[in-house]
Amino acid sequence: MDGLIMQILEGAFALPVILYTTVGIFLGITVGAIPGLSGDMAIALLLPLTYKVSPAAALGMLMGIYKGSMFGGSISAISFGVPGTPAAAATVEDGYPAKLGGHPKQAMLTALYSSVTGDLISTLLLVFVAVPMAKAALHFGPVEFFALYVFALMMISLLVVGEMKKGIAAAAIGLFIGTIGMDPMMGSIRLTFGISSLRGGIPLIPLLVGVFAVSELMIQFGKECSARSEKRVAEDAAKAAELTDYDPTKDRMSLKIYWSTFKATLIGSGMGTFIGALPGAGSSLAAYMSYGLARKMSRRPEEFGKGTLEGVAAPEAGNSATAGASLIPLFAFGIPGSATAALFGAALIMQGINPGPMMIEENKVIIYTLFVIIIYATFINLFLSYGLIPLYAKLARIKACYLVPTVFALALLGTFASRNSLFDVWVLLAAGVLGIYLRKNEFPLGPLVLGFIVGPGAEKALRQALLMGRGEWTFLLKSPIALSFYALCILSLLLIHFSVKKKLVEED
Amino acid sequence: MDMEKIPETRGKTGRLNPNKFSGMLLMAAAVFFYSFTLTGKWSSGAGIGAKLFPQLSLVTTFLSGAAIFFSRGENNREKYGDLTPLRIFLFMGSAVLFVLAVLKLGLAAGTFLYLTAIFSHFRKEGGLLKKVILPAVGITFFIWALFTYFAQIVMPPALLF
Numbered sequence: 001m002d003g004l005i006m007q008i009l010e011g012a013f014a015l016p017v018i019l020y021t022t023v024g025i026f027l028g029i030t031v032g033a034i035p036g037l038s039g040d041m042a043i044a045l046l047l048p049l050t051y052k053v054s055p056a057a058a059l060g061m062l063m064g065i066y067k068g069s070m071f072g073g074s075i076s077a078i079s080f081g082v083p084g085t086p087a088a089a090a091t092v093e094d095g096y097p098a099k100l101g102g103h104p105k106q107a108m109l110t111a112l113y114s115s116v117t118g119d120l121i122s123t124l125l126l127v128f129v130a131v132p133m134a135k136a137a138l139h140f141g142p143v144e145f146f147a148l149y150v151f152a153l154m155m156i157s158l159l160v161v162g163e164m165k166k167g168i169a170a171a172a173i174g175l176f177i178g179t180i181g182m183d184p185m186m187g188s189i190r191l192t193f194g195i196s197s198l199r200g201g202i203p204l205i206p207l208l209v210g211v212f213a214v215s216e217l218m219i220q221f222g223k224e225c226s227a228r229s230e231k232r233v234a235e236d237a238a239k240a241a242e243l244t245d246y247d248p249t250k251d252r253m254s255l256k257i258y259w260s261t262f263k264a265t266l267i268g269s270g271m272g273t274f275i276g277a278l279p280g281a282g283s284s285l286a287a288y289m290s291y292g293l294a295r296k297m298s299r300r301p302e303e304f305g306k307g308t309l310e311g312v313a314a315p316e317a318g319n320s321a322t323a324g325a326s327l328i329p330l331f332a333f334g335i336p337g338s339a340t341a342a343l344f345g346a347a348l349i350m351q352g353i354n355p356g357p358m359m360i361e362e363n364k365v366i367i368y369t370l371f372v373i374i375i376y377a378t379f380i381n382l383f384l385s386y387g388l389i390p391l392y393a394k395l396a397r398i399k400a401c402y403l404v405p406t407v408f409a410l411a412l413l414g415t416f417a418s419r420n421s422l423f424d425v426w427v428l429l430a431a432g433v434l435g436i437y438l439r440k441n442e443f444p445l446g447p448l449v450l451g452f453i454v455g456p457g458a459e460k461a462l463r464q465a466l467l468m469g470r471g472e473w474t475f476l477l478k479s480p481i482a483l484s485f486y487a488l489c490i491l492s493l494l495l496i497h498f499s500v501k502k503k504l505v506e507e508d
Numbered sequence: 509m510d511m512e513k514i515p516e517t518r519g520k521t522g523r524l525n526p527n528k529f530s531g532m533l534l535m536a537a538a539v540f541f542y543s544f545t546l547t548g549k550w551s552s553g554a555g556i557g558a559k560l561f562p563q564l565s566l567v568t569t570f571l572s573g574a575a576i577f578f579s580r581g582e583n584n585r586e587k588y589g590d591l592t593p594l595r596i597f598l599f600m601g602s603a604v605l606f607v608l609a610v611l612k613l614g615l616a617a618g619t620f621l622y623l624t625a626i627f628s629h630f631r632k633e634g635g636l637l638k639k640v641i642l643p644a645v646g647i648t649f650f651i652w653a654l655f656t657y658f659a660q661i662v663m664p665p666a667l668l669f
Contacts, residue, residue: 049654049655049661052661163576163579165572165575165576165579166572166576168568168572168575169534169568169569169572169573169576171568172565172566172568172569172572173534173569175561175564175565175568176541176562176565176566176569179561179562179565183557183558183561185557185558186557186558188558190545190558190559190562191541191544191545191562217599218591218595218596218599219590219591221591221595221599222590222591222592222595223590401626401627401630402627402643402647405622405623405626405627406623406647406651408599408603409606409619409622409623409647409651410651410654412603412606412607413610413615413619413651413655416607416610417655417661417663420663420664422607422611425603425607429600429603429604432600433596433600436591436596440526440591441526441527441530443530451565455561455565458561459561462560462561463557463560463561466557466560
C-alpha cells in the first residue's frame with residue numbers, strides 16, 4: 001500500500017508532469033480568454049502532440065487546459081462583455097455590469113475564487129465517487145451496458161441547448177459514422193465505398209479536430225472576411241474605456257466579499273457537479289441553471305443583472321464544477337459525459353488506457369496519479385490566474401486575422417503529423433465542412449462526437465446481448481438494472497417534452 | 509383545417525426553410541446509405557449482425573430527419589451569414605495548398621508561405637514588413653519549434669526545411 005502511494009506521489013509530482021500541467025493551465029486560460037477559441041478546441045488540437053509524452057504529463061496537460069479555459073472564458077466576459085467561451089456567457093449578465101459599475105477587480109477575483117471552489121468540490125466528488133461506481137459497474141453485463149449506453153445517448157440528445165430532435169439526429173449521425181470500417185465483433189468490412197483507408201474506420205482525431213476546431217475557425221474566418229470582428233473588438237474596447245471614474249480603493253477584494261458570495265458559489269458548485277455528471281449536459285447549461293437557481297434563492301434577486309457579485313459567482317462555480325464531474329461517467333463506465341470528456345477519453349485511448357469499469361483496476365497507478373494531478377492543478381490554476389489576470393484581459397484584443405491562420409495551420413499539421421497520413425487531413429477537412437453545416441443549422445456538435453465515440457461500445461454490447469438471448473430482443477428487458485435505465489430514459493423524455501411544450505404554450 | 513398549423517415550406521425570403529432542407533437531406537442520406545446495407549455493396553462479408561447497428565442508426569437518422577422536416581421551428585441562418593460557400597471553398601482550398609506546400613517544400617517554408625499569403629490577404633493598411641512578414645516569421649518559428657522540439661514529430665523529408 002505504501003509502495004503504491006509512493007509510486008502515485010512520485011508520478012504526480014515529477015517535474016515534467018508539473019510543468020506540462022502548468023503549461024496546460026496557461027494554455028487553457030489563454031484560449032479561454034480569447035473569444036472564438038475554446039478549451040475543447042485546444043484539447044482537440046493538442047491531442048496529436050501528446051503521443052510521445054508520458055501518460056501522466058499528457059493527461060495532466062489536457063486536464064489543465066480544461067480547467068484553465070473554464071476560468072479564462074470569464075476574463076473577456078467581465079472585461080469586454082464578450083464571453084471567451086460559451087460556458088462564460090452567463091457570467092456576462094452580471095460580470096460586465098459589475099465592471100462598468102467600478103468593480104472589475106472584485107468581479108474578476110470573485111469569478112476566480114468561485115471557479116476554483118466549484119472545480120475543487122467537483123474534483124473531490126470525482127475522486128470519491130468514480131471508484132465505487134466503477135466497482136459496481138464490474139457486475140454489469142452486455143444487457144446492462146447496452147441500457148446504460150442508450151440512457152447516455154438519450155441524455156446527450158435531450159439535454160442539448162436547442163431542439164431535442166436535432167440532438168437525436170446529431171447523435172444518430174455520430175453513431176452511423178462510427179460504424180464505417182470493421183465491425184467490432186466479426187471484423188467484417190462495412191460501408192467503405194471501396195476506399196481502403198476507411199477499413200480501419202474514420203480516424204478519431206481528425207474527426208474531433210475537424211468538427212470542433214475547423215468549423216469554429218471557418219466561422220471566425222468568415223467574420224474576418226466581413227471585417228466585422230475588428231469593428232466589434234473596437235466597439236468593445238470603446239465600451240471598456242467608458243470606465244473613467246474608477247477608484248481602486250472601492251474595488252478591493254476581501255474575505256468578507258468572498259463570504260457574501262459563498263452561498264451562490266455553493267449553489268453553483270452543487271448544480272454544476274450534478275449537471276456535469278449527467279451524460280450530455282454541458283458547462284453552458286450548468287452555468288445558466290446555476291445562475292437561475294442562485295437568483296431564485298438569493299435574498300436580493302432584484303440585483304441580478306445589475307452587477308451583483310452573486311451573479312458572477314454562481315455561473316462561474318457552475319461551469320467549473322462540470323470539469324471533474326463530467327469525468328465520472330467516463331472513469332466509472334467508460335462513457336464520456338461531455339464533449340470534453342470524450343476528448344479526454346480519446347487521450348486515454350491514445351495512451352493505451354481503455355476507458356471502462358476495468359480502467360481504474362487495471363491502471364491503478366496512473367489513474368490515482370491523475371486524481372492527484374487534477375487536485376493540485378486546481379491550485380496552480382488559482383495562483384497562475386491570480387498573477388496573470390491583467391495580461392490575459394489584453395488577449396481578447398488579438399486580431400482574428402493572425403489567430404485563425406495560425407490555429408488552422410496547427411490543426412492541419414497536428415492532424416497530419418499524428419500518423420503521417422494525408423487521408424487524415426482529408427477527413428479533417430470533410431469533418432470541418434460537416435461541422436460548419438451542423439453549426440449553421442443549429443445542430444449540436446457534442447452528441448455527434450459522443451455518438452461516434454460510444455457507438456462501437458454500444459454496438460458490441462447490443463450484439464453480445466442478442467447472442468446471449470439467442471436473437472430474442474426481449475432478452476434486453478430481462479435485467480432489473482437495464483429496465484431501470486430504460487425507465488429513466490422514458491421519464492426524462494416525458495419530463496423534457498412536457499417542459500418544452502409548456503414553454504411553447506407560454507410563448508404563444 | 510387550421511392553416512397556422514401547416515408548416516411553412518418556404519421562408520420569408522422565398523428560399524427553402526433551412527429546417528425543411530436539413531430534414532430532407534437527413535432523410536435522403538439515410539435512405540441512400542441504408543440501400544448499401546441491403547445490397548451489401550461496399551460491405552463485403554457483413555452479415556445480418558454487422559448490418560444491424562448501421563441500420564438502426566440510419567433508421568434513427570431518418571426519423572429525426574422527418575421530425576425536423578415537419579417541425580414548426582425556423583432556425584436563424586443569419587447567425588453565420590458571413591460564411592458563404594465561396595469563403596468555405598477558399599478556406600479549404602488554402603488548407604490543401606498549405607499541406608502540399610509543407611510536403612513538397614518543408615514545414616518551415618510551407619508554413620511561412622501560407623501565413624504570408626493569408627496575412628497579405630487580410631492586410632488593409634500598414635507596411636508589408638510589420639503587418640505581414642514579421643508576424644509570419646515569428647509564428648512560423650513558433651510552429652517549427654513546437655513540432656520539432658516540443659512534440660518531436662518527424663515530418664517527411666522535403667525540398668527545403
